[in-house]
Amino acid sequence: MRSGVGLMLPGFWLGVLLCLLPLPLAAQVMLLIPGHEGQQFQAFREAGVTIPLTSSGWVDGGQMLPSLRGVEFDRSPEASSRVFYTLLMPTERPVSMQAEWLNLYLDAATRRHPGEPVILVAHSIAGVVARYALVTRKRPEVETLITIASPHVDGSMIEFGDFFWQSPLGTYTPLLGAGGMQRLLELYAGISVNQPGNILRWLAHQNHPNIRYVSIIRLLDTVVDPMMQDLNRVANLRGRAEVLWSPAGHALEASDGTLLAALFLERIRRD
Numbered sequence: 001m002r003s004g005v006g007l008m009l010p011g012f013w014l015g016v017l018l019c020l021l022p023l024p025l026a027a028q029v030m031l032l033i034p035g036h037e038g039q040q041f042q043a044f045r046e047a048g049v050t051i052p053l054t055s056s057g058w059v060d061g062g063q064m065l066p067s068l069r070g071v072e073f074d075r076s077p078e079a080s081s082r083v084f085y086t087l088l089m090p091t092e093r094p095v096s097m098q099a100e101w102l103n104l105y106l107d108a109a110t111r112r113h114p115g116e117p118v119i120l121v122a123h124s125i126a127g128v129v130a131r132y133a134l135v136t137r138k139r140p141e142v143e144t145l146i147t148i149a150s151p152h153v154d155g156s157m158i159e160f161g162d163f164f165w166q167s168p169l170g171t172y173t174p175l176l177g178a179g180g181m182q183r184l185l186e187l188y189a190g191i192s193v194n195q196p197g198n199i200l201r202w203l204a205h206q207n208h209p210n211i212r213y214v215s216i217i218r219l220l221d222t223v224v225d226p227m228m229q230d231l232n233r234v235a236n237l238r239g240r241a242e243v244l245w246s247p248a249g250h251a252l253e254a255s256d257g258t259l260l261a262a263l264f265l266e267r268i269r270r271d
Helices: 002-020 050-055 095-112 126-136 160-166 169-175 177-189 199-203 254-270
Strands: 028-033 059-067 070-073 082-087 118-123 142-148 212-218 241-246
Touching (some): 028 095, 028 126, 050 059, 050 082, 050 254, 059 095, 070 095, 082 095, 095 118, 095 126, 118 126, 126 142, 142 254, 212 254
Parallel strands (some): 028 082, 212 241
Antiparallel strands (some): 059 070
């Protein structure tokens, strides 16, 4: 009996010690995709979203940029298990074109971080862009889609005209010129009520990949109806998305970074 106990003790205490040691953070790559009012990759940075992420252990991988040679990174990679990037997107262009750009960024991220799971965080209409990319091309590296104040249901824009004047974009609308206004009309025609070729209506009936979905819903949003920001209202995603309520308006805020950091810290603890 003693010999048996003696053989068991080392394994038992080894298990106890392993439980007490801090677990290594899972390797993850996060892409922060700006919506229309964030015309450039600086949207998440200027709002302060990236600060809580770096404070919680995420490494700022910098910006991903298009070039004649393809996608470029503005800094060398750092050794880290969790890294995020901001993207430069053609935010005035139609959803399908933006999805092509997003696929190029995903390809580049996969080459730089082979085998590591990717998290997409999309603000406003970028949530529609991300969904379009996911249903039109297999992206096995993507494990999570988080949308912030995104219009997921047909008719979720409160008023097409109000969108321009109630959002920061309204300040710049007179400066866009005829060409810029035409691009905006092409972009938002795809998610306006009763428009032919409505992208939201089409997306609702597409097979979405079996990944984690999270809707961050803005309670005080005057641009996108808060109830229509819930991914669970999409026919093909009903009951599959987690919902987080945020007491804020449509624009990005530093608190989004705190929410993202807490969201994935909690996921690591549960795993």
